[in-house]
Amino acid sequence: MRKQVLAPVLCLSLLMVGCSQNKVSPKEYSGFLRNYDQLSEHKTASGESVLRWLSPKLRMERYSQVYIAPSRFYPQPKPSTRIPEPTLKAVTTYYDAALKRELGKVLTLVEQPGPNTLIIRPAITSVDAHTQSLHFYEYLPVTLVVAGVSSAVGIRDLDSVIATEAAFLDGGSRAVVAEVVRKGTGLPLENDDQVMSAENLKMVLDGWAQDWRNAAVALRQQNAAALTGQKSTVP
Template sequence: MPRSLSLPLLVALCMSLAACAGKTVSPDEYSGFLQDYSQLTEKKLPSGQRVLSWVNPQRDLKHYTRVYIEPSQYYLPLVPTDRRSQAMLSDLSHYYDAALKQELGKVMTVVTTPGPDTLIVRPAIITVSASTQGLRFYEWLPVTLLAAGVSTVMGIRDQDTQITTEVAVLDAWDHEVVAQVVSKGAGLTLKNDKQAMSVDDFKQALDGSALDMRQAYLAHAPDLGPSPLSKQVNH
């Protein structure tokens, strides 16, 4: 291997390995937010998204007709940076809350305080990150491989964004865990490692996460179809 190519090729190899990583959260990425991760299993949802989830077999989801959604939290504090401002992190949390209320409100009554026949949805945002994009198949050609390596070293290569969430679902009466979900979503692509992340970069991922929560609820309570109108009431 020519000496001048060693660094780009090494970087390219690392990028390739990163691109092969799974899209579900691995055990070493668990945050500790959930009570028990041991029973989580991988599920493919109707959207095609793969998540890790568990539903308490002793609880009948058809029993629950109301949902109280707690404000989402950053369980592991994310330090603001030039690329990830405090304002952006706050707005991202508010957007996630709104997305959950929008989707779950289509199949349940969203209430402002817990009560009878109510599920408490406790969401947490675990990671908000960007990493160098993996190699495309055509970039393995010698000339493009060198260019890809140089772009990576200079920080001008595209960046993939990613957001990880964990959600605990509890019975509002006895606070027994009814379900748990861990998911990882892809955001929009950034132009380089200097471009700041924005809420818009993650909206599609969070919308998908909220939709997956609604579809998972319906999958375990099949007799309950979408309500004609989403609604929110004071309880």
Template sequence: MTLKPLAVALCIATLGITGCASKYVAPEEYSGFLKNYMALTEEKSPSGAPVMRWIKPGVDVNQFNSVYVEPSQLYPQPKPTEKIPQSTLQGITTYYDQVLKTQFAKALPLATGPGPGVLVVRPAITAVSASTKGLQPYEVIPIALIAAGVSTATGIRDQDTSIATEAAFLDGSNNEVVAQVVRKGAGAELDNSSQVMTASDAKAVLDGWARDMVKSFETLKGH
């Protein structure tokens, strides 16, 4: 196990004692999907949720007259589990694609690919977890750790579900990154440790993420 997953595993193992969980995604939880994390700062989304975000200084979003939403990725590629099967993982990305297109279509016409005047949205789901209720409500187990078999989903108490995303926003004319965001959220509560997580358990979180992304864009557009 590399140093980064090891650090997160140790954090998970000591939940409730060290209080290492945070509403913000910690650097050791970054997936590597984004090219540069150094400039991310703690911010609040339009809905007031904690996010790690960077927006290119001086960027003029009025240059974009359409938007292309790339198919969302699962990154790193996870190994399905009994608790979180492949159907759930696929359902989450499918729904994320759908809701991003629905929300962004309210602000800009949808494009069929990148190009001049096109804002490219490149999203990824970087963590999905189901952990025993009462530990830490915002702790996220990175997909890489689920693939390695690290899980706190034991016992018969109710389960909290969590999910995290990383997204880059690019200028479709030159592939330059103009904004990045990293955030996580709590999904629907499961009845017990034997209940399988479904994509529906994450829909409210995905809806909120998409709405916030579009509101952030509209705020920049109005400046």
């Protein structure tokens, strides 16, 4: 009877681990942002979990331009055999390009911040590879033993994981108007010997940039709706 109860409980625990993989815990905060206490969890337009704070004074309709500061690692990571220096450089380069590509669709990109400009300061706070969570077909008690052995001998795939923190500032006053913390899982590595490349993470970086573009549009709509007394939501 005890084994019959244990199996469902274990399966539920594994499911919870998989679902929480892209949620950022307080112990993962890097110190890049000024205040983490004001963050709260939200769902983006793509359905991903994100920690976010928006200033009550934020009015997106004030901004016709956007200045995107070059992304950087915070803290600066040490290159490794699995994640070498060329990969780190390629990740920041692609992150910058993705943000400019998406936000440039709704705001004019500028080289210097000024009035009517939204400043974005993005940081990559971690890049790593973790052993994948078990898949649903591995939750059965019989296959749990096999999955455990596979993980122990290092033949399970590794998830490529990346996290970001970003501050959004008013270009005129330099006041912080929003802060965001989030994490994502990219294409897996097949084993401990595979070197991570920017290709493993591009889908995550593209998704972040698209979500920020959608949020900018939604905030404009929300502010406009507030002026007319209508209801609107922000992803």
